[in-house]
Amino acid sequence: MTDDSLLARALVEEATKKSGLVWVRSDGPARALWHVWHEGAAYVVGGGPGEQPLPSGLADGAVAEVTVRSKDKGGRVVAWTAVVSEPAPGSEEWRAAVDELKGKRLNAPDAQTMPERWARECRVLRLTPREAVTDLPTGSLAAVPLPTPATTRDPVPAALPKLLRRRRAR
Template identity: 50%
Template sequence: MPVEPSLAPGVEEGAKKSGILWLGLAAGPRLAWHVWHDGAIHLVTGGEEQSLPGLDALDRVRVTLRSKDNGARLVEFDAAVSVVDQERAPEAVAALAKERLNARDAEHLTERWARECVVVRLTPVS
């Protein structure tokens, strides 16, 4: 479901233009790579992937998107956090795998994620 412009101006455009974002976690701000898919931000954490401690246990998280060009803050918003069932969301997992750079096991990446990682969906909220 797409984000309503009045709900979070610039979120979709910013998320599509920048491959990284900042998350406000209890352990402190964390940089994370992500993809925009199906009206939300998706990312993977755990195993050999990026460490985002406690993200999958949160109901909401503060997200900051920054410009690729100069690092300026584009938009900051709260997002609802939900864990993605990787079997039921193959399109989201495929979108993440396509953007995953320098994976040591590119041809078996999604299988490793299914065993070791959590895919998380961040849906902007008002």
């Protein structure tokens, strides 16, 4: 390994460890995923009820693009390509990854039985870095938001500011 590849690998590892979210893209649009860094790879869990949705195309042996953002500023730090693998539920690798993921899972309704639920209903994926992409784009990478059933509130009625002013005057 050259010094440049060692530095790139160190950048990928440190940035990914410190980031709360990574953006992962395979076939479709990128998705923000919470993760843990464990034994040289990023692990994510999702795809089941109550868990984060996984991007399409993340299958065993697939290649994904991972973009790491700064935890402080939210800007891109590094992007890297990953080989996706799915450890078998219950295997030693799967249990070690789930132990790490379990500690990072916030607001879990079933903290004690979460590993069993993940084995039944979810997928745990290992994203192993293949190469770092250090050339950052010069233009905007803004994308159209993904469709969602969530909605915002209706526009403020035109008469509301007058009513609020009257109430303050009293």
